[in-house]
C-alpha cells in the first residue's frame with residue numbers, strides 16, 4: 001500500500017471526514033494546550049503587545065482552536081480585545097477555530113494558505129503557532145518560518161510551541177514511518193524550527209516543558225495513535241505487532257497494559273526587532 005506524503009495526509013485528515021479521528025486525538029492531546037496555557041503569563045504577553053487598544057494576532061496553522069480555548073479556560077481576561085487572523089491550508093480547520101473563539105478573541109481575517117505561501121509584512125502584534133508545524137516539510141521550513149517572522153511588526157511578539165525530537169509525536173512518527181510508510185517525509189521537530197527561526201533573525205528563547213499523557217483504554221490509545229500518524233487503516237494490534245513500532249510502543253506500555261506517552265514541548269518566544 002502506497003501512503004500519501006505527510007503534508008497531503010495532514011490536509012486530508014484536517015477535514016470533516018477526519019472529525020471523529022480528531023476528537024479521539026484530543027482525548028489525550030488537550031493536555032498539550034493545558035501545559036502551554038500554564039507555562040507563561042499570557043495575559044501579560046498580550047497586554048504588553050497591545051497597540052491602539054487591541055492586539056492583532058496571527059494564529060498560524062490554527063487547527064481547531066484548542067490553544068485559544070485553553071487560554072480562556074485558564075482564566076485569560078476579556079481585555080484587551082484580540083483580533084485574530086486565522087491561517088491554515090484547511091478550510092475545515094479555519095471554520096472549526098472560528099467557531100470556538102470567544103472574548104477576548106474575535107475572528108477577523110482568514111487565510112486559507114500554507115504558511116510558506118503567506119505574505120504579510122509587519123502586520124501583526126503577536127503571531128503564534130502552537131503544535132502546528134509538524135507537517136511543514138523540512139524543504140519549506142526556512143521559507144515558512146521566515147514568513148511568520150516577517151509578519152510581525154517591530155516590537156511584536158512571536159511564539160512557536162513544538163515537540164522536540166525526543167518527544168512522543170516525533171519518536172512515534174519515526175517508528176511508524178519505518179514500519180509502514182518509509183517514503184513519507186518526517187515530521188518537523190522543535191530543534192529544526194528553532195534553527196530556522198534563528199536563521200530568519202529571531203532571537204529565540206526556549207522553555208522546555210516535560211509532561212506525560214496516557215490511558216489504559218485501548219480504544220482511546222488507538223484513536224490517539226492513528227491521528228498521530230494520520231493513518232486510521234492500521235489498528236493498535238497491528239502497530240504493536242510490527243518490529244519497529246512495536247518496540248517503541250512496548251516502551252510506552254506498563255505490565256498492566258496502560259500506555260504512557262512522554263512529551264517534551266519547546267515553547268519558543270521572541271521579540272520582533
Ligand SMILES: C[S@@+](CC[C@H](N)C(=O)[O-])C[C@H]1O[C@@H](n2cnc3c(N)ncnc32)[C@H](O)[C@@H]1O
Pocket residue numbers: 007010011014060061062063064065066067068087088089090093113114115116129130131132133135136137
Ligand atoms: C495540530 S493542528 C494545530 C492546532 C492549533 N494550534 C490549535 O490551537 O488547536 C495543525 C494544523 O496545521 C495545519 N497545517 C499543516 N501544514 C501546514 C502548513 N504548511 N502551513 C500552515 N498550516 C499547516 C493543518 O491543516 C492543521 O489545521
